[in-house]
Amino acid sequence: MKMVVAYIRHEAFEPIRTELLELGFPSLTITEVKGSGRQKGITERYRGAELTNYLRPKIKLECVVADADVQTIVDTILKHGRTGAVGDGKVFVLAVDEAYRVRTGEAGEEILQTHPGAASAA
Numbered sequence: 001m002k003m004v005v006a007y008i009r010h011e012a013f014e015p016i017r018t019e020l021l022e023l024g025f026p027s028l029t030i031t032e033v034k035g036s037g038r039q040k041g042i043t044e045r046y047r048g049a050e051l052t053n054y055l056r057p058k059i060k061l062e063c064v065v066a067d068a069d070v071q072t073i074v075d076t077i078l079k080h081g082r083t084g085a086v087g088d089g090k091v092f093v094l095a096v097d098e099a100y101r102v103r104t105g106e107a108g109e110e111i112l113q114t115h116p117g118a119a120s121a122a
């Protein structure tokens with residue numbers, strides 16, 4: 001199992017979510033975060049003073065999937081996340097040792113499979 005962690009633009013999330021759902025990956029978590037990349041900051045004038053904002057709002061997307069599905073997830077994020085401008089974000093792939101479904105106590109990669117039949121809300 002792997003966790004795909006992506007820092008993306010807010011606008012990129014909805015198309016990524018939609019395609020992941022269509023591909024059979026409804027399970028994910030997002031957090032609204034602030035981050036900085038290479039370009040360091042954006043300087044603006046505010047009431048005569050120059051202010052540099054080093055942090056930009058981003059969406060952090062986390063998705064734990066079977067090893068065989070990692071490339072599909074990454075490709076979907078790259079496809080919809082890329083505008084070509086600086087700040088499009090980054091994707092990281094982390095190893096995941098174990099996973100448990102709280103409701104049943106089941107463990108292992110099987111718990112990552114889509115719920116049979118139900119179009120359930122989380």
Ligand SMILES: Nc1ncnc2c1ncn2[C@@H]1O[C@H](COP(=O)(O)OP(=O)(O)OP(=O)(O)O)[C@@H](O)[C@H]1O
Pocket residue numbers: 007008034035036037038039056058085086087088089090
């Ligand atoms: N090495 C990193 N570790 C953790 N978060 C990162 C890292 N690099 C980027 N991020 C996150 O991704 C966001 C977007 O990064 P960004 O796309 O600006 O990266 P970059 O390396 O500067 O590439 P680009 O040249 O396309 O701007 C950052 O605001 C931050 O939240």
Ligand SMILES: [Mg+2]
Pocket residue numbers: 036037038039086087088
């Ligand atoms: Mg950058």
